[in-house]
Amino acid sequence: MKILICISKTPDTTSKIAFKDNNTRFDESGVQWIINPYDEWYALVRAIELKEKDPSVIIHLITVGGPDCDPVIRKALALGGEEAMRVNLQDADAFNIATQIAAVAREQKYDLIMCGKETIDYNNASVGAMLAEMLEMPFVCLATKFELTGQTATITREIEGGEETDEVQLPLVVSCQTGMAEQRIPNMRGIMAARTKPLKVVEPVAVENATQYIRYEMPPAKSGVKLVPADNVAELVRLLHEEAKVI
């Protein structure tokens, strides 16, 4: 049983979001980088739980990005996983990222590929589905539970207004989100072990991006809160009804 976890690096959730070069690039100055929370808390931790139940499970991590991703992938290795790969390519779009991961996965023949539901910076929710298409595998997105019995995965996923439970045969791709596992803090042993785990740098296959981020903008600022006294809820209802026209 071989599992591949797709790891992306994202700005820490408290980072100041600002842009530079005429709003054409994200301003990375002062930004702390973290593992995309969906990839870490849900995909990786669930894979580690599967390995704790069945020690023969092998976990590989992959990221597509430049050398600045190495500290983040080491952090992921401190939580778990036998080895990591970094495809050495920057500024790849979702299609390009999926193409790179698919190229590695075709050689390595994983039984299970887990990714996050989306990255918290570009919010595309695309890489997992694209990867499944490129590898001709089933894909289940927005998974909140993942159980494995032999070659059959039982996956619960979010749908509009509820949840659905599916049975799917391996190999497959699943995108993970809140509910699947509990966040873990790496311990000292994990951090020490991560230093010597292999992190292989893989050269990318040549493909063009299909999309290009050309400009960024901030949402219009709120004009300021209108406070209503606590003893006058009728006034709040009136404002929502007559002024905001939302009820």
Add this chain to the structure above:
Amino acid sequence: MVLIFIDHADGQVKKASFEALTYGVELAKLLGTDAAGILLGTIETDAAALGQYGIGKLYQLSNPALNAMDSSVISALCAKAAADLGATVFIFPHNSSGKSVAPRVAVRLKAGIVSGATALPDLSDGFVVKKAVFSGKAFAQVKVLTDIKVISVNPNSFHINKNDSGSAEIVPLNMDVPPATIKVVSVQKVSGEVPLTEAEIVVSGGRGLKGPENWGIVEDLAKALHAATACSRPVADSGWRPHHEHVGQTGIQIAPDLYIALGISGAIQHLAGVNRSKTIVVINKDPEAPFFKAADYGIVGDVFDVVPRLTEEIKKLA
């Protein structure tokens, strides 16, 4: 041609599909071409009535096996239909179904995709689509570099256009259905509630509610407003509320017309998931709570005192 994916469940067309229809029809006008719908599976309502949203034709493969969202099957059929019909743009709702199929269809059609579009494309310099990034903290303009384009439309970003007299011609599709890859074992619907991602009004509770036993006041207010309920992350993590209610940067991102936050401090990660809401109301006993800075209306007060009175006042409106 602009092709629009009609997503449905339980025999009903989902609200996000009507928004995708509006988007696709408007885009077709911009491009000077036709808009058509594609419906895989069966619905219980009158499919021709989808013409009310502006499409002339609805391509349908009415095989009930397709009512299950099997991403391999649905995307193969979508891509085949798009190629056969010569679609140049394919529109999906950016919901659980769109996320299952749109990126796969993009790969099959060698199309660039913009997921979570919040505005119609700007065609003045290529094909540029606006989308939310950094979980709603900013927007990006994304240029699609391929001939064929796939766009998934963010829920609650478009006002639905409807004209009661429209009717679509239903054109049956004749395609072989590939073998299923997913077996649906069970579906658990949260009964009587409005789906969170589609809701126009959301009432959300935080740690200020003190415990799960106090959620009655949240639910009563939600019921009075026909709203969905949501919560902050610590509330879901403590098991007070189910995980599928957790909104924020690491939960579900929503953009309702009205978001009412009860006993939520307004941490940056929470705001990231809800700040695209059109109107935000905050009720918090701490006047210094950061949420007030992101709110349109606020009451400094105790939720246990204010919320029941607010619910009664709203009931008077009906």
